[in-house]
Amino acid sequence: MQIGELSDRAGVSHRTIHYYERLGLVQPAEREGAGYRYYDETALRRLEKIAALKRLGLSLDEIAAVIDLYFEDASGIRGKVKVLEILEAQLTKANAQLHELATFKHDLENNIARMRTLITEAKRK
């Protein structure tokens, strides 16, 4: 698959893929002859994973630090202790975020109920 199809399927622009490539986030499986990039399915899965991690608020740099965990053979991971530290830091962050998100959701639901009441009252008047 070429970059056009990949970008369509992943829902990102080809320039974004180029950019991610420079950051080491995705690499084409092949680059023969004229220099066209050819990708396999794992590239798509990587882009989807990147999108998911972005939604959680990770920067592209942070993503670069962990993305290989999802795709590389476990035994091939270098600097395991370092990676472990990153993961544990992220876990702590994730827990805090879960807590905040739950609170936020609760507040939202309260506010929505409040808004509904106000709107109904305003209409009745």
Next chain:
Amino acid sequence: MQIGELSDRAGVSHRTIHYYERLGLVQPAEREGAGYRYYDETALRRLEKIAALKRLGLSLDEIAAVIDLYFEDASGIRGKVKVLEILEAQLTKANAQLHELATFKHDLENNIARMRTLITEAKRK
């Protein structure tokens, strides 16, 4: 309280507070005489709320759209239907995010366990 104390207590720079003011996120309680900004405790609470919403991934624009819900008298909120739409969209987003975050946390825990095993093995060898 002046901007220096506020920025210290909120853990943001005074430049950031100026910036937030331009976006309508915080306003000084008073601006008498020489133009110095004087804040009350609610300003601090607003800054803390802003930080919390940022941690959830809201942009400053999105925050501007809802921050008043937390501080303004409910009956004073203009454009209630609009606000309701924003809130409901955010609730949907929050639910999706909760789900993703839970998955992410689960993956993290698995990966941490995996790293631990690999490190232990490497040491024993």
Next chain:
DNA sequence: CCTAAATCTACACTCAACGTCAGGTTTAGG
């Protein structure tokens, strides 16, 4: 009263994460 610390405005700069544009090459289909 005087000076150092705090504050003011305004403009410029940074950084991440892209998008746009220009000019050139390559490939697939009629």
Next chain:
DNA sequence: CCTAAACCTGACGTTGAGTGTAGATTTAGG
């Protein structure tokens, strides 16, 4: 064989969220 569509690189532009700096003013403490 030819041309439109897809691709390439490189340079520059943009947006969001600030940070830095300069020059002027103000205020508080000795």
